Structures are given as C-alpha cells and as structure tokens.
Amino acid sequence: MSDRILHSLSLDAKTVSIISVIKGWGFVLLTAVLLYAVTRKYLNDSSKAVRRQVELERRWEFALDVAGDGVWDWRLDKERYDYAGRWTDLLNQCGGQAGHQETWLNVIHPDDLEPFQKAVNDHIRGLTERFENEHRVTCPGHNTKWLLARGLGTERDADGRARRFSGVVIDITKQKEVEHELRIAATAFDSNEAKMITDTSKRIVRVNRAFTLITGYSQNEVIGKDPSILKSGIQSTDFYREMWRSIHEKGYWQGEIWNKRKNGQEYPEWLRINVVKDARGVVTNYIASFNDVSDLKQARRQIDHLSHYDTLTHLPNKQSMMSMLDEVTMSSDRTSKYAALMFVDLKNFKALNSAMGHSIGDVILEELSARLSDASQHIAVARYGGDVFAILVSHIGSDMDDAAYNAHQLAELMIAKTSEPVMVDDFQYRADIRVGISIFHPKDNAANEVLRQAEMAINEAKILDTTGIVFFNEDMKLRVNRRFQLETKLREAIPQQLFLTMQLQVESDGHPSGAEVLIRWRDPDDGIVSPAEFIPVAEKTGLINQIGDWVLSSACQQIAAWSDHPVLSQLILSVNVSLKQFMQASFVDKVAEAISQNGILASQLKLELTESIFVEDYKVIIEKMEKLKSLGLRISLDDFGTGFSSLAYLKRLPIDELKIDQSFIRDLLESTENQAIVESIIRLGQSLGMSVIAEGVETEAQRDKLIEMGCHRFQGYLFAKPVEVDTVYTLIADRH
Numbered sequence: 001m002s003d004r005i006l007h008s009l010s011l012d013a014k015t016v017s018i019i020s021v022i023k024g025w026g027f028v029l030l031t032a033v034l035l036y037a038v039t040r041k042y043l044n045d046s047s048k049a050v051r052r053q054v055e056l057e058r059r060w061e062f063a064l065d066v067a068g069d070g071v072w073d074w075r076l077d078k079e080r081y082d083y084a085g086r087w088t089d090l091l092n093q094c095g096g097q098a099g100h101q102e103t104w105l106n107v108i109h110p111d112d113l114e115p116f117q118k119a120v121n122d123h124i125r126g127l128t129e130r131f132e133n134e135h136r137v138t139c140p141g142h143n144t145k146w147l148l149a150r151g152l153g154t155e156r157d158a159d160g161r162a163r164r165f166s167g168v169v170i171d172i173t174k175q176k177e178v179e180h181e182l183r184i185a186a187t188a189f190d191s192n193e194a195k196m197i198t199d200t201s202k203r204i205v206r207v208n209r210a211f212t213l214i215t216g217y218s219q220n221e222v223i224g225k226d227p228s229i230l231k232s233g234i235q236s237t238d239f240y241r242e243m244w245r246s247i248h249e250k251g252y253w254q255g256e257i258w259n260k261r262k263n264g265q266e267y268p269e270w271l272r273i274n275v276v277k278d279a280r281g282v283v284t285n286y287i288a289s290f291n292d293v294s295d296l297k298q299a300r301r302q303i304d305h306l307s308h309y310d311t312l313t314h315l316p317n318k319q320s321m322m323s324m325l326d327e328v329t330m331s332s333d334r335t336s337k338y339a340a341l342m343f344v345d346l347k348n349f350k351a352l353n354s355a356m357g358h359s360i361g362d363v364i365l366e367e368l369s370a371r372l373s374d375a376s377q378h379i380a381v382a383r384y385g386g387d388v389f390a391i392l393v394s395h396i397g398s399d400m401d402d403a404a405y406n407a408h409q410l411a412e413l414m415i416a417k418t419s420e421p422v423m424v425d426d427f428q429y430r431a432d433i434r435v436g437i438s439i440f441h442p443k444d445n446a447a448n449e450v451l452r453q454a455e456m457a458i459n460e461a462k463i464l465d466t467t468g469i470v471f472f473n474e475d476m477k478l479r480v481n482r483r484f485q486l487e488t489k490l491r492e493a494i495p496q497q498l499f500l501t502m503q504l505q506v507e508s509d510g511h512p513s514g515a516e517v518l519i520r521w522r523d524p525d526d527g528i529v530s531p532a533e534f535i536p537v538a539e540k541t542g543l544i545n546q547i548g549d550w551v552l553s554s555a556c557q558q559i560a561a562w563s564d565h566p567v568l569s570q571l572i573l574s575v576n577v578s579l580k581q582f583m584q585a586s587f588v589d590k591v592a593e594a595i596s597q598n599g600i601l602a603s604q605l606k607l608e609l610t611e612s613i614f615v616e617d618y619k620v621i622i623e624k625m626e627k628l629k630s631l632g633l634r635i636s637l638d639d640f641g642t643g644f645s646s647l648a649y650l651k652r653l654p655i656d657e658l659k660i661d662q663s664f665i666r667d668l669l670e671s672t673e674n675q676a677i678v679e680s681i682i683r684l685g686q687s688l689g690m691s692v693i694a695e696g697v698e699t700e701a702q703r704d705k706l707i708e709m710g711c712h713r714f715q716g717y718l719f720a721k722p723v724e725v726d727t728v729y730t731l732i733a734d735r736h
Contacts, residue, residue, distance in 0.1 A: 002023055003020075070083055070084060070168065070169040071083065071084050071166075071167075071168055071169075072084075072104075072149075072151070072166065072167055072168070072169060073164070073165075073166045074164070074165040074166065075163070075164055076124070076162060076163050076164065076165060077163045077164070083104070083169075104137075105117075107137040107138065107139050108135050108136070108137055109135065109136035109137065109138055109144065111136075112135035112136050113135075115133065115135070116133050116135045116149075119131060119132070119133040120133075120165075123151070123152075123153060123162070123165070124153065124161060124162045124165060125160075125161060126153070126156065126160035126161060126162070130150065130151070130152055131149070131150065131151040131152065131153075131165075131167060132148070132149070132150050132151075133148075133149050134146065134147070134148050134149075134172065135147060135149070145171060145173045146171070146172045146173045146175070146176040147169050147170065147171060147172065148169070148170040148172045149167060149168075149169050149170075150167050150168055150169075150170070151165055151166060151167020151168070152165075152166065152167060153165050154166050191208070191210065192210055192291075193210055193289050193290070193291055194207075194208065194210040194211040194213075194214045194215070194269075194289065194290050194291065194292075195207065195208045195210065195211060195287065195288065195289050196211055196222075196227065196287070196288045196290075197285055197286070197287050197288075198227060198285065198286045198288070199284075199285060199286075200283055200284065200285070200286075202226055202227065202286070203224055203225065203226065204222045204223055204224065204225050204226075204227060205223065205224075205285070206219075206223070207219050207222055207223075214261070214267075214269070214290075214291075214292045215230060215259075215261050215262060216261045216262030216263055217229075217262050221262075227288070230259040230260060231259065231260065232258040232259050232260040232266045233260075234258040234266065235257060235258065243255075243273075247273055247275060247286070251274065251275045252272065252273060252274045252275065253271075253272070253273045254270070254271065254272040254273070255270075255271065256268055256269070256270055256271070256293070257269055257271045257290075259290075267292055267294050268292075268293050268294060268297055269290040269291060269292055269293060270290060270291050270293050271288060271289070271290040272288070272289045272290070273286060273287070273288045273289075274286070274287045274289075307319065308320040308323075310382075310383040312362055312365060312366060312383075313365060313366055313369035313370075313383050315369055315373070315381055315382050315383045315389075316380065316381075316382040316383075317382060317383060317384075318382065318383075318384050318385065318390075320382055321380070321382035321384060321390045321392065322447065322451075324380050324382075324392055325341065325392060325447045325450060325451065326447045328392065328394050328442055328447075329440075329442050329445060329446055329447045329450065330447075331442065337394070337395040337396070337397065337398060338395075338396055338397045338398070338399065338400060338402075338403035338439055338440065338441050339392070339393060339394050339395065339396060339403075339439075339440055339441070339442055340391075340392075340393045340396045340403060340406075340407040340410075340437060340438065340439050340440070341390065341391070341392055341393075341437070341438045341440070341450050341451070341453075341454045342390065342391040342392075342393075342407065342410075342411065342435055342436065342437045342438075342454065343384065343388055343389070343390055343435070343436040343437075343454050343455065343457065343458040344372065344388065344389040344390075344391065344414060344418075344433050344434070344435050345387065345388050345433065345434045345435075345436070345458050345461065345462065346368070346387040346388075346431055346432070346433055347431075347432040347433065347434060348432070349361070349364075349386075349387035349431075350386075350387065350525070352364070352429065356427065360424045360425075360427060360429075363422075363424045364422050364424065364429050364431070365383075365387070367422045368389075368418050368422070368431055369381070369383060369389065371414075371417040371418050371420075372389055372391070372414055372417070372418065374417065375410070375413045375414045375416075375417040375418075379391060379392070379393050379410075380392040380393075380394075388458070390454075391410075391414075393406075393407070393410070394442075396410075396439075397439075400439060403439045404437075404439055404471065407437050407439060407471075408437075408469060411435040411437065411469045412469070414433065414435065415433055415435070415468075415469075418431045418433050419431060419432075419433075434458060434461040434462065434468065434469075434470070435458075435461070435468070435469045435470070436454055436455070436456070436457030436458025436459070436460065436461055436470050436472070437454065437457055437469065437470070437471050437472065438450050438453035438454040438457060438471075438472045439471070439472075440453070453472040454472065456472050457470045457471060457472040458470070459485075460472075462485075486529070486533065486534055486537045487537055487541050487543075489523060489525075490521070490534055490537060490538060490541075490543055491543065493521055493523065494543065494546055494547060494550065495547075495550045497521055497522055497523060497524070498519060498520070498521055498522075498547065498550065499519075499520050499522060499724065499725075500517055500518065500519060500520070500551065500554055500555070500558070500724075500725055501517075501518045501519075501520055501722040501723060501724055501725070502515040502516065502517055502518065502573075502722060502723060502724075502725060502728050503515060503516050503518060503715060503720060503721065503722040503723075504715070504719055504720040504728075504731065504732070505572075505574070505693060505713060505714070505715045506713070506714055506715070506719045506720075507712060507713060508703075508707055508712040508713070508714070510719070512571065512732050513571075513572065513713065514571050514572035514573060514574060514606065515571055515572075515573055515574070515728065516573075516574040516576075516608070516715060517551060517554075517555045517558075517573055517574060517575050517576070518531070518576075518722050519531060519535075519547065519551055521534055535578075539578060539579075539580060542580070544578050544580050544581055545580060545581050545584060548577065548578060548581035549581075549590060551575060551576075552575055552577075552590065552591065552594050553594050555573050555575045555605070556594040556595060556597070556598040556600055556605065557598055558573065558725060559571075559573055559598065559600045559601075559604050559605065560598040560599060560600050563600070565729065567729065567732050567733060568728070568729060568732060571604070571732075572603075572604050572605070572606050572634065573604065573605060573606065574606040574607075574608050574636060575605065575606070575607055575608065576608045576638065577607050577608065577609055579610070579613050582609060582613055582624065583613075583620075587624065588624060588627045588628060588631075591605075591607075591628060591631065591633070592631055595631060595633070601632070602631045602632030602633040603632050603633065603634065605633045605634070606633065606634040606635070606636055606656070606657070607628065607633060607634070607635050607636070608636045608637075608638040608659065609635065609636070609637060609638060610637075610638045610639050611637065611638075611639060611640065621653075622652060622653060622654075625653055625654050625655070626654055629654040634656040634657065635653075635654060635655050635656055635657070636655070636656060636657035636658075636659050636693070637653075637655050637657065637658050637659060638659045638661075639659065639661040640658045640659055640660060640661060640681060641660060641661050641664060641677055641681055650684075650688070651688055655688075655690055656690060656691065657685075657690055657691045657692070657693060658681055658684070658685040658690050658691075658692050658693075659692075659693050659694075659695055660678055660681050660682075660692065660693070660694040660695065660711070661695065661696075662695045662696020662716070663696075664677055664678050664681075665678070665694055665695070665696045665697055665698075665702055665706075665716070666696060666698075668702050668705055668706075669701055669702065669705060675705075675709075678694070678706070678709060678711075679709050679710075682709050682710045682711050683710070686710065691713060692710075692711050692713065693711070693713040693714065693715060694706050694711050694713070694714050694715070694716075695714075695715045695716060696715075696716050697714045697715065697716030697717075697718050697719070698716050698717045698718050699718060700718065702716075702718070703718060
C-alpha cells in the first residue's frame, strides 16, 4: 500500500528510490521495536506465572505438612510413582526410595496389605468408582499409624483400565484413637451396671440397657424426666439433702438406697453419683451408676443364717450360743439374778448313727431338738455339736441355791421330754441324756470361764458314764478325770490305734542322713491325741514300757523293710527312750532281741535319751549305755542343755551325739545368751568327739547361723514336717 501511494506521487525515479530505502529501514526499525515490546511482555508474564506457580506449590506443600497429609501420583503407563507431603519422611526412614511403589507397600501392616492391594487393583480395573482404604503403616523405631488413602483413576484407556492413578493419604491416627476411646466408653456405658446421665437441671439425657432391665423403664419413657420418678419414699428429705451436699462438696456420693421399679416394686441398690465438669471446671452433667443388690442382700441373709443356725435342726449353732453367752456376761444391765449354762449330751448317739445310718440319726436329732425347745420355752437353745445341745438361761434364780434348784428342775423336765420314744419308720429310739450345768453370776464370770465349767460338768458325766444331771463345782479335778479317761482309752489303744511318723534329719547340704521316729495316737472318737497329752499319762501308769517296746520293735521292722531300697536302706532311725523304759532290767535284752529278730544292722538304730536319766545312779546308766554300744547301735543325748547332767560325767558316757534343744534354736537370732549356749554345746561336742544336731530349725537364717557356728546336722520344719511311714520314701526320693 505504501508503494502504491509513493508511485502515485509525481516524483522522479531517484527521489522515489531514496524514499523507498528510507521507508524500508523505517519498517525494519518499527518491526524491531514492536518485536522487542512483545517479547518483553511475554517474558514478564511468564516470570509472573512461574512465581505464582512456585508460591502455589509452596503453599500446597505447607498445607500438606500442616495437615499431615500426603499426595501420590501413579503413572501406570510409565511405571512412575511419586508422593509428596510430610508423611513421606516416614516412608523414606523405613528404607523407601522415591518413585517406587514398593516403598509404601513395604510399610503397610501385614494384616492390612491384602485388603489394600485388592482395593487398588479393583479401582485400576474400573470395578469401583473411587478408591478408598484405611490401613496401618509401621516400621522399626516408629509408632504404628493409621492412614486413610483416597484416589481416582484420572486417565483410562479404551478398556477402562487406569493409566494414571492419583490421590491423597490422610493421617487418621488421632481419629482412630478417639474412636477406640469412644468404643471403650460405649462398652463401659452399656455394661451390666445400670447408668443414667442427667444434665445440670437434673433431667435424664441418657440411660443404658441395664437401667431398663433393672427399673423397667425404657429410654423413651425417662428421657427428659427427673430421676425422682424412681424414688421409693423410704429415704427422708434429710437423706437426699445430705447426699447432694456430698456431691457438691466432694464431686461424688455412694451408698445404699431404696428405689422403685416401674411396676411399683421397691428394691435396694448400691448407687454411685459422679460429677462431670468441662475444661473450665464447670459442671455439665451427673452420672449415676447402680446395681440391684436384692440378690446380694438375700444371699447375705442366707449366709448369715447358715453361719448362726444349724442347717438340720434350725437351732442357733455354737457360734450363736457363744455370742449369746458373751452378751449375758458383758451386758451393762447386770442384775442380781443368776444364770445357767447347760450342756445336754445324747448317750451312745454316735453308736446309733454308725449302726442305723445318718438318715435315721438326723430325724432323731430334729425331734429331740424340738422337744428341748418345747421344754425350754423363752430360753436360748442351741445345737452346740453333733449330739450336744446347749441351753442358756439368763435369769434362773436370785441366789445360788434358788438357781441350782430351778436349773435342776429344768434339767429333769428335759430328761422327761426326751425320754419318750422317738419312732422312725419301724425303729423306736429312747434317748438317754446327760446334763452338765454351770451356775454363774454374770458380773463375776467371763464367758470362757462359764463355758469351761459347763464342759467340765458334761465331761464328768461322760467319764462316770452316768445318765443324769451333773453340776460343776470348784472341787472337780479335771486333770484327774482326763487322766482317768486317757488311761482307760490308752489301754485299749495299744497298739492298734498307735502309729509312727518320722521327721527327717539332714546334713548341711540338705541330704537326709536319718529320721526320728515319733509316736502318734489316732483315737476313733477324739481323732489324733497329742503325745504331750498321753505320754505323761503313759509314764505315770507304766504304760510307757509297753508303748516303748512297740515303738522299738516297729522301728526295727521298718529298718528291715527298707533294706532293699537303695535310698532308704542308708537311713539311721532315732527312737526316743523314756527313763522308765531305759531303767527296765530287761531293756538291753529287748533291744538286742529286736535287732536280731529283724536281721538289721545295729548301726542303723539310734536311741535318743534325755538328760532326765541322770537322776538315776550314774554307774547303772553308764553300764547300760556301754552294753547298748557293744551291740553296735548309736546313742544320742536329746534336749541337751535343758537338764542337769554333770559335765564331769558326760565325758565318761559312750554318747555319739548331742542334740541341741529347740528352745535354744527358737530365739537363736535374737538372744545372745542362746547363741552363747548353742556355741558352747557345739564346741563341747567337737572336743568330746561327738556329732551335734540341732532340732527345731524352722528358718534359713537359723540354719545359716548354726552352720556359721559349726553345726552341720539339722532337724526341723525347714526341711520336713513329721510324715507317716508310707510318705518317707517319696519325701527322700524328692531330695535325691
């Protein structure tokens, strides 16, 4: 167009040429200026866009870090996997590498890996609209975290299979912890204990299933109501005022309360009320927790009944009688009236039970208890034992004579009532009863003393084998009666009711070296009778010789029986010998005969003698000991240190062993005097060439102290209690 304009002018050719050159350079210059301006604007715009993108990415990464989330982008067609966000630090610390899908898979919890992979594959194949999966990730040195992964296939091929798969990963660990706590709270709330939540206006906002089961009210029936709908009316206004005072001051209250069910039934419950406060300390709710304790109270009543009443006769039992007796003797209202405690014993009832059976015996006891109660109206009657009843009369007379007369009258009435025949099917039983009576004044006698007196009276009736009434009096000689009873029964007991037990004697390393033979008496009526009770009676009556001979013979038989046992054949049995037994003229011959008849080695028998033998003639003692030693057996001086033997004669006695009495061992660690005595005995035994054994060792500290002093043989509960012969083998075998 510029050329046309130029040619239309009436100019010469030279001028046109010059103008054309100028025009060309002008256009070049203009084009350059315009190109520069356009290029500069483009560069400025690009720079701003880059800065905006960088800022956007910076903000995006910051947001991911703050949120703890991550972004992932998986290019399946290029096998490229990228992730970003703060959680990537954990993946990298677990040994992962950027761009590798395995990094994520390697830290997923093994139990969650298969569901995760299935969810991923299902979405890649187009089976799901969106990908979403919760899983745990863990690696050494880090806590397990819960992640929520969400994603979408953003590019898919013609078959619908994802070529690009992108999404986010959100850390939901805190959310899971809260959910877990909520589940625990929900489980606790919906427990077997009834729970009720109210607001500050004391309106019910929530209850659980246990509440409904206990009260009969459904949740819809109580929401918005005041808990007073449960009130039974048994508690007073003051009770509730005090309850709420405690709640406001302490933040809680608990106690027993009576409430009412929907059907109107009253029931006891154990109630706890706690205050709920917000972060500012302002009360927001009250939580009441309670249990129906009806069954518990009923069970307690039954237990209380069983503990205080006899299940067969339904009379008060021994414990109740003791309580009633305590109440009488300790009552502050002690009048001038005398009281009486009576024991009623059914003669030969145990024989009846054995012959006819307990079913018949129980019927008879029920009938006799009813008769005793009928004869003793308004008086406390109890079943004190199997066939023994107790009757307590708190006011029976104004003086001793009057009380004794009235008690005798009552006893005769009971005898008359119980003597009438009792029919059980075709069997007729006529009871013979014995009554032991103690008359006492409550202010002068303690319950235990009254009980002892009544027992003495009934025991007197048993010993005399009478059927009738026996009063306690101070002239009764309980020890004589007991000795008479024991003597009579002991004569019948030898030897059928006697048996042996053994207590091991051990070395310092715990290896058994022997055992002491201990006699026991199993009485058919009284059970095990203590040796401390029947041995003195046996010694005074001379029965000790017969018992001693049996023990010696039985011990030798046991040694012979054990001769084939590799473990037991090495044991040395110690047999206690009393003074009377030792002083028998034929004692040495009896020992020799027992050894010979059983064919045992005399060295396996040890006789234990107490220092009491030295009250006799020393010459006779030494002579007998030497004869016994010539047989080859061993002699031990038992309870050494408690007697009065002369040390001057001790060195002349053929004794193999000194046995330290347990009275010195008991306080060995606390008493310096005992330590000095024990140490002296040990040194004396060592100087005389005798072994020393300590009895009554019960603690490791005692044993260690004795070892320190030089004693290396022991006997006591620390190592073994006395056991019956059949148990000895097991006891020894366990130590080998």
